[in-house]
Amino acid sequence: MNGIDLVGPQFAVLIAAGLALVVDAVLPRQRRLIPFVALAGLALSVAWSISWVARDDYQTAFGGTLVLDRYAVFFYFVFAGIAAAVVLASIEWVERAGRGQAEYYALVLASTAGFMFLASSRDLISIFIALELSSIPQYILAGWGKDERSSEAGLKYLLLGAIASAVLLYGMALLYGFTRTTELGGIADAVAAGGDANRSLLILAVALVIAGFGFKMAVVPFQMWVPDVYQGAPTPVAAYLSVGSKGAAFAVVTRLFFEGLGPGVASDDWSMIFAVVAAVSMTFGNVMAIAQTDIKRLLGYSSIAQAGNIMVGLAAISVAGEEFVLGASGVIFFVAAYAFTNLGAFIAVIAISQRIGSDRIADYAGMWKRSPALAGVLALCLVSLTGIPPTAGFWAKLYVFNSAIRADMAWLVIIGVLNSLVSAYYYLGIAKTMFVAQPAEEATFRPPLTLSISLGVAAAGVLALGLIPGPVLSAAHDAAETLALVY
Amino acid sequence: MTPGLEHFLTVGAILFCLGLTIALSKRNAIGVLMGIEIMLNAVNLTLLSFARFGVGHGPVTGQAFVVFIITVAAAEAAVALALAVSVYRNRDTIDVDKMNLLRS
Numbered sequence: 248m249n250g251i252d253l254v255g256p257q258f259a260v261l262i263a264a265g266l267a268l269v270v271d272a273v274l275p276r277q278r279r280l281i282p283f284v285a286l287a288g289l290a291l292s293v294a295w296s297i298s299w300v301a302r303d304d305y306q307t308a309f310g311g312t313l314v315l316d317r318y319a320v321f322f323y324f325v326f327a328g329i330a331a332a333v334v335l336a337s338i339e340w341v342e343r344a345g346r347g348q349a350e351y352y353a354l355v356l357a358s359t360a361g362f363m364f365l366a367s368s369r370d371l372i373s374i375f376i377a378l379e380l381s382s383i384p385q386y387i388l389a390g391w392g393k394d395e396r397s398s399e400a401g402l403k404y405l406l407l408g409a410i411a412s413a414v415l416l417y418g419m420a421l422l423y424g425f426t427r428t429t430e431l432g433g434i435a436d437a438v439a440a441g442g443d444a445n446r447s448l449l450i451l452a453v454a455l456v457i458a459g460f461g462f463k464m465a466v467v468p469f470q471m472w473v474p475d476v477y478q479g480a481p482t483p484v485a486a487y488l489s490v491g492s493k494g495a496a497f498a499v500v501t502r503l504f505f506e507g508l509g510p511g512v513a514s515d516d517w518s519m520i521f522a523v524v525a526a527v528s529m530t531f532g533n534v535m536a537i538a539q540t541d542i543k544r545l546l547g548y549s550s551i552a553q554a555g556n557i558m559v560g561l562a563a564i565s566v567a568g569e570e571f572v573l574g575a576s577g578v579i580f581f582v583a584a585y586a587f588t589n590l591g592a593f594i595a596v597i598a599i600s601q602r603i604g605s606d607r608i609a610d611y612a613g614m615w616k617r618s619p620a621l622a623g624v625l626a627l628c629l630v631s632l633t634g635i636p637p638t639a640g641f642w643a644k645l646y647v648f649n650s651a652i653r654a655d656m657a658w659l660v661i662i663g664v665l666n667s668l669v670s671a672y673y674y675l676g677i678a679k680t681m682f683v684a685q686p687a688e689e690a691t692f693r694p695p696l697t698l699s700i701s702l703g704v705a706a707a708g709v710l711a712l713g714l715i716p717g718p719v720l721s722a723a724h725d726a727a728e729t730l731a732l733v734y
Numbered sequence: 735m736t737p738g739l740e741h742f743l744t745v746g747a748i749l750f751c752l753g754l755t756i757a758l759s760k761r762n763a764i765g766v767l768m769g770i771e772i773m774l775n776a777v778n779l780t781l782l783s784f785a786r787f788g789v790g791h792g793p794v795t796g797q798a799f800v801v802f803i804i805t806v807a808a809a810e811a812a813v814a815l816a817l818a819v820s821v822y823r824n825r826d827t828i829d830v831d832k833m834n835l836l837r838s
Contacts, residue, residue, distance in 0.1 A: 372799050379806045383813055390817050395824035402817040406766050406830070409810055410757050413773035416803060417750055420777050424743075424784035429795050 253308035253315050255295035256323045257363045260330070263288020264356035271349030278348050282338050285352040289331045289359075296323040305729070311430055312370040316729040318579070321722060322366035322498045325583050329491050329590065330359040335701035336594045337483040339601065344393065344481075351391065355487065358384035362495040369506070371419045371429040374499055375412075378463070381495055382408055385488060389480040400479025407472045408462065415459020421452035431507035438508060450516065453508065457520060463496035466528040466558060470551045474535075477547035482600065485543060486593030489550045494582045497557055501578050504564055505730045522562035522651075522659050528555030529666040537673050541606050542596055545673065549632060550589065552670060556644060557581045559659055563650035574654065576727035577647035580720055584639035584712050588631040591705030595625035598694035598702065608677055613686025621694060622681045624706045629674040631709045634667050639712030642720070742783030749776035763818050763828040767811060774807045 251258055266288065267281050274280070299305075305316045333355060341351050361381025368374040386408060390401020423429055425448050426437035438449065461469040477485040504517055532552030539545035560581060563574030598621055599614065600606050614622040631638035634645075644667065648660045694702065712719055753776055756769030778800045785796025818828050825832070 372795070372802055375799075376802055376806070379810070383809060386813055386817065390820060395821070398817060398820040398824055402763060402814070402821050402828075403830075405810070405814050405817055406757075406763065406770070409767075409770045409814065410754070410773070413753070413757075413770055413777065416774065416777040417780065420780040420784065420799075423781060423796060423799070424788050427784075427788060429799065 250308055253306065254313065254364075254367075255299075256292040256320075256327070257360045257367075259288050259292040259295055260327070260356050260360040260363065263291070264353040264360070267349045267352045267356070281349050281352055282334050282341075285334045285356055286331055288356060289327045289334070292363075293324065293327045296320050296327070307369065309373075311432070312373040313364070313367045314369045315367060316726075317722075318498075318502065318726040318729045319363075319367035321579060321726040322494070322582075323363050325494060325586055326359055326362040326366070326491065329487070329494070329586050330355060332590045332594065332701045332705060333483055333487045333491075335697045336486060336590075336597055338697045339695050340481060340483055340597070344391070347391075351388070354384035354388055358382070358388075358487075358491070362491055362498075365495045366498040366502075368499060369431045369502070371423065371431075371434075374503070375416065375419065378412065378415075378499070381492065382412070382463075385484075385492060388484045389476055389488070391484060392479075392481045396479040397481060400476045404472055404476045404480075411459050411462030411469065414455050418452045418455025418457075418459060421448060422456065425449050425452060431503065434507040453517065454520070456503070457500075457517075457524075460496050460500050461524065463492055464500070464554050464558070465493060465551050466524050466554045467531045467551065468527075470528070470531070470554075473551055474539075474544045474547035477550075478541060478543045478606075482543065482593065482597045485546075486590055486597070489546065489593065490586045490589050493550065493554060493557075494586055497561075497578055497582050501561065501575050502730060504561065505575050505727075518562050518564050518654070521558050521564070522656055525555045525558035525562055526659060526662045528552065528558065529663060530555075533666050533669040533673075536670070539673075540608055542600075542608050542611070542677070543606050545608065545677075546589070546592060546596070549670065549674070552666065553585055553589070553632065555666075556647060556663065557585070559651050559656075559663055560647040562656060562659060563647075563654040572724065572727035572730070573650035574647075575730055576720075576723040577643075577650045579723040579726055580646055580716075581643040583719060583723070584631070584643035584709075587705050587708035587712065588628050588638070588640055591624055591702065591709055592628035592632065594698060594702050594705060595621050595628065598698045599625075602692050602694075608680060610687070611677065611681050612684035614681040616686050616689065617691050618693065620699075621702070624702050626678040626681065627706055627709055629678055631713065633671045633674045635671075637710070637713040639709045639716070641713060642716040643712075646720070739783055739787035742787070743780060746776045746780035746783065749773075749779065752776075761829050761831045763814075763821070763830055766830065767814050767818075771807065771811070774803060778803055 263285055267284050270281055270284055299320055307314045341348050358381040361377050364377035368377050386405040389404045390398045425445055426434045465473045529552050532548045536545050536548035560574045560577035603610055631640035634640045651659050750773055753769045753772030757766050760766045781796045781800050822828050
């Protein structure tokens with residue numbers, strides 16, 4: 248029983264996934280209940296996480312393969328929130344798709360449980376299992392649509408994802424051979440004790456691991472799937488992929504590199520790899536996004552650039568002493584801010600494209616006159632993605648750039664700020680299209696209730712994190728400190 | 735001469751590179767899948783040889799890892815074949831070079 252209590256938040260989500268299938272089989276006339284079963288499971292999961300915060304009694308589970316610390320619990324909240332927003336945003340679309348409603352929600356919940364396990368894994372084996380538990384449902388979801396674009400996106404995503412996990416596994420196998428353990432604490436000890444012997448093997452192993460996770464984080468040069476999959480997959484699924492899979496990958500990479508391969512070990516080498524990848528990703532994503540005419544492809548390229556921004560925090564890993572946690576807490580806060588912001592943008596896109604039946608940016612002309620609420624929220628999210636106050640994105644960028652300056656990486660910050668200027672051009676370009684241009688037709692419309700709720704929550708989150716970032720910043724700082732406690 | 739750790743590792747590395755080459759160059763989706771399976775089996779061989787020669791007879795972590803990889807690979811292959819069938823029904827081909835609907 249104690250074991251189940253320790254994985255309670257994940258357990259609640261998995262139970263809801265099973266329950267959704269049971270409801271579908273037992274009460275076929277009550278299919279409308281299924282999304283609410285999913286939401287109830289997520290609510291239970293959040294309640295369970297809150298109980299762990301209240302108990303403040305953090306510990307490891309299952310022989311040290313999983314750990315329940317502030318870091319993991321912070322991400323439990325983020326992932327449960329993401330899943331709830333995606334479930335709400337999916338209701339309309341899934342009903343229209345008209346098949347396998349229970350399976351859709353069960354897959355979303357299963358991969359959410361996978362994200363949660365990823366955030367709490369402290370062992371290479373459990374990291375791998377959790378990664379696949381979250382990935383395989385996403386492959387199916389990306390191919391969920393009936394049209395040929397969706398199945399093509401699903402197959403592409405799966406083939407590239409499977410190659411990436413094979414590369415990751417090879418890196419893990421070499422890491423196991425080098426350190427003779429799969430447990431992150433043991434890896435840290437072995438790497439520290441190993442000194443310079445077998446150093447080339449270690450660097451090869453870590454490069455392969457970064458490549459494998461780089462695919463999930465969608466950073467250059469492992470980004471080629473992003474625009475295709477975002478464009479082809481159903482929009483609610485694209486929203487889910489863009490925040491969930493990226494957030495979980497950053498959660499696990501931060502833990503892996505700060506706990507297993509952290510300071511005093513080899514951090515200077517990784518820090519340079521991360522810095523270069525971050526700079527290239529920001530530049531590539533922003534430059535490619537300028538020329539896009541399809542809003543989903545644009546958000547795909549913008550998410551590559553945002554991954555580069557988050558990675559600036561990882562590059563700050565080499566900061567010594569007390570400030571060591573700055574980079575990690577920057578990553579954590581950025582992931583939370585990015586989750587709200589990008590979900591808001593995607594949900595607005597879902598609502599607009601359901602109405603106008605197009606993803607072309609040119610068709611968003613004059614949206615301000617047709618649906619002020621939708622245009623307003625989308626503009627707010629775009630402002631936050633650019634990083635302009637008073638939004639969540641501003642504090643997130645400030646925080647990671649600050650950590651990079653402390654790590655003596657002023658050049659990276661300069662590249663980051665220049666990139667923010669480039670991104671302002673296309674983010675605010677969409678806003679200008681919506682507010683200034685003349686609409687093709689005048690008919691006004693409102694989004695459906697479920698979409699309005701999730702849109703309202705996302706917008707409130709973006710503003711709340713922007714106006715009063717203090718509580719979440721300190722929670723992120725506490726979470727990052729539990730990573731540093733290992734030393 | 736009895737084969738040692740480095741021989742097994744060399745075979746594993748060669749297999750991995752072969753698998754990666756196949757996965758990246760094959761045009762048929764099933765061929766790509768076969769390349770991925772070869773890569774995963776190269777990983778298994780590497781893990782097992784480390785477990786046998788490097789760590790010795792202790793905890794069976796390496797072997798346990800391999801069992802998990804085999805299981806997950808089976809699940810992944812099942813989903814991949816289902817998606818391949820779905821693409822084939824829509825397009826009458828599973829040639830990955832012809833999957834070019836997704837362009838701006």
